[in-house]
Amino acid sequence: MMLIFGLMLLLQTAACLEINCSFNQTDPCYAALGDKLNLLMDRNTTKDELKIQKRINNTQYDPMCRVKQGRIKECDLYNNSSEVKVINGTVLINRVNRSDSGNYTLTLTESDGTETSRDLQVIVEAPIGSVEVSIICSSSGVMRVFCSSKGDQLLYNWTLNGGPLMDGNSSIDLDERTDGDISCSVKNHVSHTQKTIRLVCPTVCSVSVVFVLVWCLQLMVLFGLLGAFHIYMRHTSGKKEEDEKVRMRRFRERHEHTAEDS
């Protein structure tokens, strides 16, 4: 129990990272679902008034936070989420979710009235789950390899025996006689995973599993029917025997009576 708990804790701490993005950066800010995200300023902003607005309709009514001397004056940006704080002009999102994706504008108003603004695009992606690779061989001699995984904005890359294959799709066609190990690597902006399997046509195996299942089902139905028939037969034959006995007794009785009468 303790072990499982410890393991879960370890996984959680391993999965949840702290990401720092800056309003000074030109590249988008990528964060994985559940990460702790800090949107930093590039300078001391304690004396400035600042406004962080999420651009949705590009109007003044878009949700925003206004901070004056390090204190939040008004804020409807995060619907009062306890996961979000604005401290010293840094937006701290404790557990980032998909709705935090978007374009943000930071506007600084210095004490002399000069305004400067910066934009930052935030993109939140689900990290990649486990990668599965499967093979289907067709009768035409083509071996089709499939790669599947969960996550956002997945990019697929294939390598055969360590050498890259030119394909960015989630499946790839090879000659049936191709030998060796195939690797599918999946990545997005926040994570990457890969899986390697041996190239073997699995048709016989995958078909036989289904075949055996159907066969078992058929047997079960057959035995079920046989059992039911057996019970039915015993029931009706027992009844017939009894009927016969009763008839015989009546017949004998009647005979005895007629014998007495005459």
Ligand SMILES: *[C@@H]1O[C@H](CO)[C@@H](O)[C@H](O)[C@H]1NC(C)=O
């Ligand atoms: C993020 O920035 C803060 C403040 O500058 C710093 O203390 C922290 O170590 C940074 N974290 C990462 C993961 O870079």
Ligand SMILES: *[C@@H]1O[C@H](CO)[C@@H](O)[C@H](O)[C@H]1NC(C)=O
């Ligand atoms: C946020 O909380 C304040 C006070 O608790 C409340 O007046 C306001 O309506 C809330 N805003 C939202 C969007 O829930």
Ligand SMILES: *[C@@H]1O[C@H](CO)[C@@H](O)[C@H](O)[C@H]1NC(C)=O
């Ligand atoms: C904000 O920044 C000022 C100056 O850099 C610092 O003295 C203060 O402790 C900071 N406040 C918080 C809540 O971090």
